[in-house]
Amino acid sequence: MARALLAGAIAATEAVALEFQLRMMKIRAATETDHDAVWNIFHETIAPGDTYALDPKMSREEALAYWFRADTHTYVAEKEGRVVGTYILKSNQLGPGSHVANAAFMVRSDAQGSGVGGRMAEHCLDEARRMGFRAMQFNFVVSTNVPAIHLWEQLGFKIAGTLPAAFHHPQKGYVDVYVMYRSLLT
Amino acid sequence: MARALLAGAIAATEAVALEFQLRMMKIRAATETDHDAVWNIFHETIAPGDTYALDPKMSREEALAYWFRADTHTYVAEKEGRVVGTYILKSNQLGPGSHVANAAFMVRSDAQGSGVGGRMAEHCLDEARRMGFRAMQFNFVVSTNVPAIHLWEQLGFKIAGTLPAAFHHPQKGYVDVYVMYRSLLT
Numbered sequence: 001m002a003r004a005l006l007a008g009a010i011a012a013t014e015a016v017a018l019e020f021q022l023r024m025m026k027i028r029a030a031t032e033t034d035h036d037a038v039w040n041i042f043h044e045t046i047a048p049g050d051t052y053a054l055d056p057k058m059s060r061e062e063a064l065a066y067w068f069r070a071d072t073h074t075y076v077a078e079k080e081g082r083v084v085g086t087y088i089l090k091s092n093q094l095g096p097g098s099h100v101a102n103a104a105f106m107v108r109s110d111a112q113g114s115g116v117g118g119r120m121a122e123h124c125l126d127e128a129r130r131m132g133f134r135a136m137q138f139n140f141v142v143s144t145n146v147p148a149i150h151l152w153e154q155l156g157f158k159i160a161g162t163l164p165a166a167f168h169h170p171q172k173g174y175v176d177v178y179v180m181y182r183s184l185l186t
Numbered sequence: 187m188a189r190a191l192l193a194g195a196i197a198a199t200e201a202v203a204l205e206f207q208l209r210m211m212k213i214r215a216a217t218e219t220d221h222d223a224v225w226n227i228f229h230e231t232i233a234p235g236d237t238y239a240l241d242p243k244m245s246r247e248e249a250l251a252y253w254f255r256a257d258t259h260t261y262v263a264e265k266e267g268r269v270v271g272t273y274i275l276k277s278n279q280l281g282p283g284s285h286v287a288n289a290a291f292m293v294r295s296d297a298q299g300s301g302v303g304g305r306m307a308e309h310c311l312d313e314a315r316r317m318g319f320r321a322m323q324f325n326f327v328v329s330t331n332v333p334a335i336h337l338w339e340q341l342g343f344k345i346a347g348t349l350p351a352a353f354h355h356p357q358k359g360y361v362d363v364y365v366m367y368r369s370l371l372t
Contacts, residue, residue, distance in 0.1 A: 181350065
């Protein structure tokens with residue numbers, strides 16, 4: 001009993017610590033001074049080739065051109081003055097499809113599992129609503145990326161479709177991809 | 187009976203005439219000399235804003251830059267020396283997603299219903315197979331575009347997902363969009 005109480009107390013302390021850490025996190029628009037930090041996160045995210053449909057050998061120049069495109073809003077998450085994550089938000093389509101947002105998220109490997117992704121995603125949903133988007137769509141969620149799928153489901157996204165064998169995973173071969181979608185009106 | 191036979195004979199004659207017309211159609215890689223014809227078809231296709239997630243007011247320059255991108259294969263369908271349709275074929279995603287093709291088709295308004303779209307689509311599937319693509323995906327088939335959906339289903343595509351209210355139709359308001367997909371291995 002004492003043991004269980006102690007375990008509870010420790011869990012509560014950890015939750016408070018995580019809460020505190022997240023509160024200490026600042027999410028802001030990225031600037032040119034963030035290019036080095038963003039490129040480091042981008043590179044370590046795409047190099048294994050297991051989550052993004054991007055060339056794992058993409059150069060720094062190509063990566064920054066993609067992540068900081070003129071039609072794209074780019075953000076960074078900062079903790080204790082250090083960039084621990086980055087995300088982009090843009091229209092998924094043009095013209096009569098431009099009311100649906102699209103976003104992509106990357107978290108520094110040594111900050112994963114600490115709530116950075118979830119916090120950025122909530123910030124992103126708020127930003128998208130503020131900009132007047134009516135829905136958000138992820139076009140390409142690799143089915144083996146279980147933590148991401150769980151996070152999106154927690155945040156109200158549903159699997160709108162399955163693309164059979166649409167991703168070539170370096171270890172698992174051809175695997176399915178999900179299109180995920182949620183309304184921003186509710 | 188005689189009437190039914192006659193109707194059959196007329197239908198058969200029409201089928202032969204269509205077959206002949208389609209055989210007279212030539213599909214080839216587009217060149218710079220096709221820019222005027224392609225722009226005319228592109229413009230009349232997107233101007234109503236009811237099928238493509240493109241800005242209906244897109245300029246000629248933007249349209250041609252989009253349709254003739256470096257990573258895109260652009261084709262035209264020619265009948266009696268006149269361009270009656272155009273399509274593009276490219277990778278839908280990069281890197282580990284680059285084995286899935288994407289395509290888009292436009293047919294001159296006065297050539298619609300004459301089999302040009304179907305003929306271009308078959309050509310496109312052959313080209314995609316020849317280039318080694320393993321599947322083809324249409325990201326954004328507006329649910330009100332019934333002729334297109336029928337054609338893709340006839341050609342083996344299935345609705346892989348539904349994007350609720352992802353298209354703002356000028357007459358019908360927010361309508362669903364389908365993601366359509368087919369393997370090229372079978």
